[in-house]
Amino acid sequence: MRINAERLHESLRELARIGATPGGGVTRLALSSEDRAARDLLRRWMEDAGLQVRVDDFGNMTGRRAGAQSGAAVLMASHIDTVRRGGRFDGAYGVLAALEVMRTLNDFDVTTRAPLELVNWTNEEGVRFEPAMLASGAVAGRFTPDYVYGRTDWDGATFGDELARIGYKGERQNRPGPIAAYLELHIEQGPVLEDAGLPVGVVEGIVGITWSEVTVEGHADHAGPSPMGLRRDALVAAARLIAGVDEIARTVEGAVGTVGRIAAEPNVINTIPGKVTLSVDFRHADPATLDTLVASLERLAREIAAETGVTMKVDRFWTSEPTPFAAEVVAAVQGAADELGLSSRRLWSGAGHDAKYVQDVAPSAMIFARSINGLSHCEEEYSAPEDLEAGANVLLLSALRLAGVEGERSSRKRG
Numbered sequence: 448m449r450i451n452a453e454r455l456h457e458s459l460r461e462l463a464r465i466g467a468t469p470g471g472g473v474t475r476l477a478l479s480s481e482d483r484a485a486r487d488l489l490r491r492w493m494e495d496a497g498l499q500v501r502v503d504d505f506g507n508m509t510g511r512r513a514g515a516q517s518g519a520a521v522l523m524a525s526h527i528d529t530v531r532r533g534g535r536f537d538g539a540y541g542v543l544a545a546l547e548v549m550r551t552l553n554d555f556d557v558t559t560r561a562p563l564e565l566v567n568w569t570n571e572e573g574v575r576f577e578p579a580m581l582a583s584g585a586v587a588g589r590f591t592p593d594y595v596y597g598r599t600d601w602d603g604a605t606f607g608d609e610l611a612r613i614g615y616k617g618e619r620q621n622r623p624g625p626i627a628a629y630l631e632l633h634i635e636q637g638p639v640l641e642d643a644g645l646p647v648g649v650v651e652g653i654v655g656i657t658w659s660e661v662t663v664e665g666h667a668d669h670a671g672p673s674p675m676g677l678r679r680d681a682l683v684a685a686a687r688l689i690a691g692v693d694e695i696a697r698t699v700e701g702a703v704g705t706v707g708r709i710a711a712e713p714n715v716i717n718t719i720p721g722k723v724t725l726s727v728d729f730r731h732a733d734p735a736t737l738d739t740l741v742a743s744l745e746r747l748a749r750e751i752a753a754e755t756g757v758t759m760k761v762d763r764f765w766t767s768e769p770t771p772f773a774a775e776v777v778a779a780v781q782g783a784a785d786e787l788g789l790s791s792r793r794l795w796s797g798a799g800h801d802a803k804y805v806q807d808v809a810p811s812a813m814i815f816a817r818s819i820n821g822l823s824h825c826e827e828e829y830s831a832p833e834d835l836e837a838g839a840n841v842l843l844l845s846a847l848r849l850a851g852v853e854g855e856r857s858s859r860k861r862g
Contacts, residue, residue, distance in 0.1 A: 448555050450843055452836045455547045459835075462488065462527065462543065463535040472826030473535055477528040477570035478506070478606065483613035485527050489542065489567060496549045498565065502617030505582035505595060506569040506610050509623045512549050513562055515853035519627035520562040521846055522809075523548060524801060526571035533572075534634075534828025536835070540816070541632040542567050544839040548846055560851035566623045568801045569610075575600045578658065578765040583801035586622050587808050626809035628776050628849045631802040632842045633813060634830050638821030645792050646837040648815035649781045653796045653803045655737045655769035659727045661688060661748065665757040667713060667721025679756040682711050682720035688759070691747045692727055695740060702731045702740060703797065727761075732769050732795055770803045773810030776849065780812050783844035789837055798823075814841050 465485045466475035475481040486508060493500050498510030511520065525541025545565040552559070573579030576598040584590045596607030610616045640648050665681035689706045696704030708726040729740040741763055748759040777793075784791040794815070802811045816838030819829045 448551065448557070448843070450544070450547045450551045450836065450839045451554070452832070454550065455543060455835065455839055456832060458492070458543045458546065459535060459539065462539050466529065468532050468826060470532065470826035471535075472532050472828065473529045474531050474533065475527065475529045476531070476575045477572065478575065478609035478613055480613070482528055483615070486567070486613070486615060489527065489546075492546055493565065496546065496553060498549060501621035502615055503586075503621040503623070504592065504617055504619045505585050506615040506617070507582050507586065507623060508567040508615075509621065510546075510549070510565040511562055512552065512559075512564070514559045514850060516560050517562070519625040520564040521559075521850040522564045522566055522623055522626050522629045522805070523842060523846060524566035524568060524623070524629065524631055524805075525633060526568045526801065528570060528572050528574075530572050530574050530824050532826050533824055534822075534826065536634045536828060536830055537636065537823050538571060538633070540634055540830070540835060540838075544632050544835075544842050547839055548843045551843060558853040559847065560853045561627055561849070563846060563850055564623060570606070571801055576606045579799055580767070580801050580804055581606070583804045587804040589804055589807070624809070626805070628773075628779075629802060629805045629809050629811035630776070630780070630842060630845055630849070631800055631811070631813045632838050633800060633815060634823060634828070635815040635818045635821070636798050636823035637818065639794055640792065640815060640817040641819065641821060643792055645790050646817050646834045647784055647789055647791050647841055648794045649777060649784060649791050650772065650796050650813035650815055651777055651793050652732070652769065652771040653767075653800060654730050654732045655734055655767060656728065656730050656799050657737050657741060657763060657766040659741060659744065659761050659763045661685075661725050661727060662760045662762070663688070663723040663725075663757055665721055665755070666719070668719045670717040670719055673719060678719055680719050681723045681757055684751050684755040684757045684759070685709065685711075685723040685725055687751050687755075688748060689725065691751075692744065695743045695747070696729065699731070699736060699740060702729065702736065704729050704740065730797060734768050737766065767799055767803055770806050772802070772806060772812040776810045776812035779848040780814055780841060780845045782848060783841045786844055787837070787840055789841065814838055814845065
């Protein structure tokens with residue numbers, strides 16, 4: 448039994464038309480009108496596959512396929528929101544591959560012992576409403592409903608209001624689960640599998656991530672009459688800090704550091720910037736090392752402030768600690784890859800995923816499909832069709848290993 452590859456690819460193509468960008472990517476931000484259109488399409492597909500669809504209080508969409516037994520389900524999940532000018536596969540691939548698993552089981556008249564559920568998590572990317580993995584974190588108890596509903600975007604719109612606006616604010620009792628085991632299929636978003644020449648990866652855990660916001664305050668002044676020695680230029684100080692973030696990360700094995708967002712005020716060509724706000728993203732598999740990286744950032748900020756006459760404030764506002772996955776679910780994924788005759792590699796994810804929070808409440812693991820050139824969060828993101836098919840078949844067999852097969856009423860695919 449294998450998934451219908453062409454049906455999977457056609458579903459990916461059709462979903463990618465919603466929010467399509469001129470460069471071949473997708474912009475489909477959480478709780479936008481594009482997100483609503485994509486959700487409507489996904490709902491129709493799930494209903495056509497015979498799934499019982501429900502929507503919870505955070506907008507998470509769940510489609511349930513009954514098993515021979517009632518109770519806890521094996522979940523297959525990801526997300527369909529994107530970053531700005533993102534790729535066609537990030538998140539959407541995992542959701543639609545899970546849908547294809549359901550369709551394939553229907554084709555072959557297979558009844559699993561445990562129920563299966565497909566979940567589309569809300570706001571995984573955290574682009575419009577920070578932080579990332581907001582709704583899965585709320586289901587896992589990391590965030591309160593008030594916190595989630597009160598998150599605002601750059602225009603001041605709240606998560607709660609936008610969720611209601613698009614018509615996807617459901618009920619608490621509709622949350623996913625109870626969960627027997629959790630699987631998340633995703634493109635790798637990195638170069639490890641391609642470098643090793645492997646189509647799929649068996650993911651053993653997710654590295655820790657910590658986000659800080661740095662505020663630099665100097666003194667805005669006219670660019671002409673202000674001598675260099677008397678300036679308190681917030682942007683010059685911020686530039687030194689940005690270079691320092693790169694240096695800090697390079698001195699710690701396994702660490703990465705990124706400044707992805709910066710805003711200068713007043714942002715005028717002939718005015719010395721008086722204030723700069725920037726983000727710092729550090730990642731590592733060890734929580735103590737994350738603390739060390741932030742401590743180094745704080746120390747550097749103090750040094751630069753003393754040397755340049757500005758003030759610097761470091762606000763560490765979100766941390767997602769390193770998360771090892773459940774050995775038994777990782778073993779099920781490895782067994783599925785081996786059964787398919789696929790060469791694979793064990794690895795940790797350098798990106799955050801909803802599986803990180805689900806592991807708090809249920810045994811979880813992830814499957815990676817190879818990314819060409821390791822690219823993601825950009826319009827050039829691409830994975831070869833055969834690798835997408837391989838990952839989807841690993842998901843199918845992993846789900847069957849975890850849910851069990853009650854009976855295969857037809858030995859041949861229905862025509």
